[in-house]
Amino acid sequence: MKKNAKEAIVKAAILLFNSKGYSGTSVRDIASLAKVNIAGIAYHFENKAGLLEYCFTHFFEQYIQKMEEAYFSIDKGARVCLKQVASDLLQFQCENIHLTSFVYREMSVDSQVVREVMSTYSLKEKYYFQKIFERGFEWNEFRPHSIPYLITQFKALLMMPFLNTHYMREVLYVFPNEAFFVQKYLKDIYFWIDQTLCSEIPIKKGAVIK
């Protein structure tokens, strides 16, 4: 019974934080949507800030776990591994679209909890990206390039649809919560990996194409 109340609170908080923003949501709103009393929220999370921290941890613990699991495929090569990361993270974001949208938006605000998230989870994420890119350079799979700029582009492609869900739906008529979207968009990310990241073998002048 208690576990159900906790889940209901988290679910309501994610929905409201996402649609009305963190600051625009009151504990009263969450209690009302979750059909619990305010004391129930205080019991499980202390206050609104506690709920926010729970949402961040809940999101990034799973995110980093996906990343770690995908990293196991590094022995198949950096290209295969990065595609696995793209596939698993895109799927995860799609399955948790409200939480993802809200967490990504809130990550752009300068706050104590965001600093803590960056100093733990973002650094871990960067560590894995670095390992994959360095392996890719070393084995001549990827053309040499600045790792921070590559991370920026890869994360841009991964995050954009979830940071702008209203824009995607209302303007582009693309629905990032649908499985069809994941399939189609993943191909685009794979194409980015293949075309801009993977090193081409330069064709020598005078060579005859076989």
Place this chain on the structure above:
Amino acid sequence: MKKNAKEAIVKAAILLFNSKGYSGTSVRDIASLAKVNIAGIAYHFENKAGLLEYCFTHFFEQYIQKMEEAYFSIDKGARVCLKQVASDLLQFQCENIHLTSFVYREMSVDSQVVREVMSTYSLKEKYYFQKIFERGFEWNEFRPHSIPYLITQFKALLMMPFLNTHYMREVLYVFPNEAFFVQKYLKDIYFWIDQTLCSEIPIKKGAVIK
């Protein structure tokens, strides 16, 4: 004198909206930072919502103007034109980094003002993108692909550094407000245009490379 007060209010509002979030900022905070009294804000903008609307309009009027101007280069080809758009918009975002960060974050919240912005400026932006991509397909400059998915990727690359300025600075040590960043990152966007968007001319078997 009055114009200076108005500018000071806007500047203070942008800084505070960006660092503390729109809901986390009070009219009192803005008045205090801008060194004006609250009546001054009421005189120019009515209330906080009026200030928010002003910020959005201020941003998107300039944004669409840049887009329109860059579109004039369409006669030089779709590839040249899209690179001009990338260059002008990246420069504009870099010069207005606080406003850009805040507007992009706030665009992810579902609100009346956001819906109005989308139904005017985002549709205009989409119109120009559509014209450029269609021209690119028609003249065989770009490989055929879904326009909404291309817009998603192009906008992802353009927006990401400004939506995540803390992450860029604290984790990747990349500083999106510097001219150096614009130069370097623009090359990456150009590379995306050249490698993933532009259609390759297939090399015929038996041909000799000159």
